[in-house]
Amino acid sequence: VRDNELRTRLERGERVTCGWLSSDSRYIAEVLSHAGYDAVTVDLQHGMFGLDGAVQLLQAVGAGPAMPMARCHTLDRAVIGKLLDGGAYGIICPEIDSIEECEALVAACRYPPVGVRSFGPARGLLYGGPDYAARANETILVWAMIESAAALEALDGILGVDGLDGVYIGPNDLALSLGEAGGAAESSPHTRAAIERIVTVSKAAGRFVGGFAPAVATAHWMIELGVDLVTPGNDVQLLKQAVRQRLQEVDVPTPSSP
Ligand code: 3PY
Numbered sequence: 001v002r003d004n005e006l007r008t009r010l011e012r013g014e015r016v017t018c019g020w021l022s023s024d025s026r027y028i029a030e031v032l033s034h035a036g037y038d039a040v041t042v043d044l045q046h047g048m049f050g051l052d053g054a055v056q057l058l059q060a061v062g063a064g065p066a067m068p069m070a071r072c073h074t075l076d077r078a079v080i081g082k083l084l085d086g087g088a089y090g091i092i093c094p095e096i097d098s099i100e101e102c103e104a105l106v107a108a109c110r111y112p113p114v115g116v117r118s119f120g121p122a123r124g125l126l127y128g129g130p131d132y133a134a135r136a137n138e139t140i141l142v143w144a145m146i147e148s149a150a151a152l153e154a155l156d157g158i159l160g161v162d163g164l165d166g167v168y169i170g171p172n173d174l175a176l177s178l179g180e181a182g183g184a185a186e187s188s189p190h191t192r193a194a195i196e197r198i199v200t201v202s203k204a205a206g207r208f209v210g211g212f213a214p215a216v217a218t219a220h221w222m223i224e225l226g227v228d229l230v231t232p233g234n235d236v237q238l239l240k241q242a243v244r245q246r247l248q249e250v251d252v253p254t255p256s257s258p
């Protein structure tokens with residue numbers, strides 16, 4: 001089977017980067033895959049595309065060297081199975097708030113007898129190779145997103161779920177759930193303390209930890225905390241920032257916008 005280089009590198013203790021695709025463009029997906037990230041996540045939750053589009057974007061990511069991962073939009077076996085059959089080598093599932101939800105996530109990503117993934121590997125076979133189905137269980141990375149007060153409460157139990165590879169921090173929803181503003185990871189001691197705890201406890205439990213870092217300073221801070229995987233912004237944020245910077249450089253005033 002094609003090696004999941006992301007898993008290999010994480011298991012070696014290396015830090016990895018993950019691009020984040022929210023635009024509905026196979027070309028941008030392919031560009032990101034060649035841009036230097038170790039992995040690129042196709043974001044079905046907040047990306048501007050649906051399930052069919054996500055599979056095409058996985059094909060485009062797979063055309064370059066980055067490992068293709070997908071963030072599903074819901075904890076649903078059928079959706080997760082389709083993304084895996086589409087060639088995702090990792091699943092990041094939002095809003096995992098309990099042990100039961102984490103167990104359901106792991107089961108959705110693994111073939112029996114370990115889990116309940118339905119057989120029909122489709123494009124997984126093309127991307128992974130003829131022995132994909134036999135090796136998928138140990139190849140696919142499963143990440144549970146920790147992004148709520150409930151998840152913080154249940155964290156020890158979630159980390160104990162067999163077969164979970166890692167947790168992925170969603171700082172914006174986490175801040176909202178803690179009663180703060182969406183961007184509080186950049187400023188609020190309360191949200192930052194929660195993130196620090198997630199990293200410490202997860203590493204102590206032997207799980208990988210990843211996180212979304214909207215700002216450069218947040219990425220630096222998460223790396224100092226010891227995250228294994230960092231997502232330094234998404235494609236659209238980076239594009240917009242680059243455009244604004246270029247317009248400033250050529251002295252064209254830019255209106256303020258969100
Ligand atoms: C969050 O910050 O809530 C996320 O889900 C990041 O993608």
Ligand code: MG
Pocket residue numbers: 094147170172173
């Ligand atoms: Mg979120």
